[in-house]
Amino acid sequence: MKLKIILKLIRNLFQKPLTVRFPHESIPIAKGYRGKHEHNMDKCVSCGLxxxxxxxxxxxxxxxxxxxxxxxxxxxxxxxxxxxxxCPVKALKLTQEIPQATPDPSSLIIEVDKTKLDKNP
Ligand code: SF4
Ligand code: SF4
Structure with a gap:
């Protein structure tokens, strides 16, 4: 039994670790992950749905x-x-961007981007 454990330990020494060295490395985000929203104001028809x-x-x-x-x-x-x-016009999309943890809840609000309206009055 002990020999089995020792052999396993030796084998593990030469194996690639399962963990990554976060924050220097990170694992790829899974396909279909739902993160921060992206809103396309040009497409939006203001339906409110x-x-x-x-x-x-x-x-x-x-x-x-x-x-x-x-x-x-x-x-x-x-x-x-x-x-x-x-959304009937696909104006809202959940991107793969992960919202950052923060002690300030107001930084988690996605305001309407008025600058985009200025460009497209
Ligand atoms: S559902 Fe789409 S089109 Fe309607 S208000 Fe929301 S983002 Fe705009
Ligand atoms: S904003 Fe509301 S509907 Fe949209 S993903 Fe978040 S909880 Fe769901």
């Missing part, structure tokens, strides 16, 4: 330049992807 379907009330429709757009609070979001699925 994303806010209506959100089970966590993480989306609030805010008025900017006469139209309503989703403002998303990632601190409430469970990344279910329902908002992405229901």
């Amino acid at each position: 994303c806010a209506k379907i959100c089970p966590n009330k993480a989306i609030e429709m805010v008025e900017v330049a006469g139209k309503k757009y989703p403002k998303i609070d990632l601190s409430k979001c469970c990344f279910c992807g329902l908002c992405q699925d229901i």
Whole structure:
């Protein structure tokens, strides 16, 4: 029994580790991973369906330049992807970007990007 364990230990010494040296290395993100949202304001038709379907009330429709757009609070979001699925024009996409842990909840709010509206009045 002891010999078996010793042999296993020796074999393990020459094997590649299963862990990675985070944060210098990281494992690839799985296909289909749902991370931070990306909103395409040009495509958005202000229907509000994303806010209506959100089970966590993480989306609030805010008025900017006469139209309503989703403002998303990632601190409430469970990344279910329902908002992405229901959007009729594919204006919302959950990217593979992982939201950073932060002690400041306000930094987890995705505000409507007014600068994009300035470019496309
Ligand atoms: S992913 Fe789910 S919880 Fe997050 S904003 Fe969309 S619908 Fe709401
Ligand atoms: S469901 Fe899509 S089109 Fe409708 S408000 Fe949300 S992002 Fe805009």
